[in-house]
Amino acid sequence: MELWQLLLLAVGGVLCGVINALSGGGSFITLPLLLWFGLPPQVANATNRVAILLQAAAGAGEYHRHGVMPWRRLPALAAVSIAGSLLGAYAAAHLDEGLFRRLAALFFALMAATVFVDARRWGREGSAGRVPLHLYPIFLVIGVYGGFLQAGVGVLQLAVLVLLGGFDVVRANALKFGLAVCFTAAALFVFWRAGQVQWVPGLALAAGSTVGGVLGARLVIAKGARWVRVFVVLAALAAIVKLLAGG
Secondary structure (H helix, E strand, C coil): CCHHHHHHHHHHHHHHHHHHHHCCCCHHHHHHHHHHCCCCHHHHHHHHHHHHHHHHHHHHHHHHHCCCCCHHHHHHHHHHHHHHHHHHHHHHHHCCCHHHHHHHHHHHHHHHHHHHHCHHHHCCCCCECCCCCCHHHHHHHHHHHHHHCCCCHHHHHHHHHHHCCCECHHHHHHHHHHHHHHHHHHHHHHHHHCCCCCHHHHHHHHHHHHHHHHHHHHHHHHHCHHHHHHHHHHHHHHHHHHHHHCC
16 A cells, blocks of 8 residues: 555544544444455455554553543453454354344444433443343344444444443443453454455554544543533444445
8 A cells, every 4th residue: 555545544543543432433434444445345344453453452541541441340241242253253254244234223223312312321420330131142242243344333332331231421431442452352363364454554544543542532531421422323323324325
């Protein structure tokens, strides 16, 4: 790739990192960029994970630095998310994605509606939340989606943690980043083994998205729930359009 293409990927990575920190869906910027530069869809899907992994690690570190990362909640959720991610990544490397996209679009539509139906929970403050047993199968399914497509998975995680887990928005975002490190690493391993990762564009994206992840985490910590709710709805609508369009 030429230098200007790598620079544009880095800029796209910054936007992706900020959006993922606020809600999720940043990959709906970076995946079209990778496709535009000529990467096949499966390769673009795999290469994007390099940026997501480093971005999530940077964001998780920022939340930890501010003392709002609920580390005790991470291991069990990470285990089921990784299991789902491995299944989803294997499916993405070998299967057609049409039906999966339509089902995912339905999930996003239902999730966007909850922002309006149960708005008070999105404004909850100062809660580390809990993880009841019935949430683990949900995170297994979200992990499958994350391994398969990645784009928008953070929106789903955030909605479940806030609406069903009792987390405030800041701690839910922090836990979302911690989980992203775990299941993205698992998916990236599968794609690497399948020979579908292009490291140069992936690292160019990662350079920008790491910066964006830190900036976005600081915005969430400073601005809280009101900003996040707006971005959740916008990200969900963008996800629905992209998934149904098949792009």
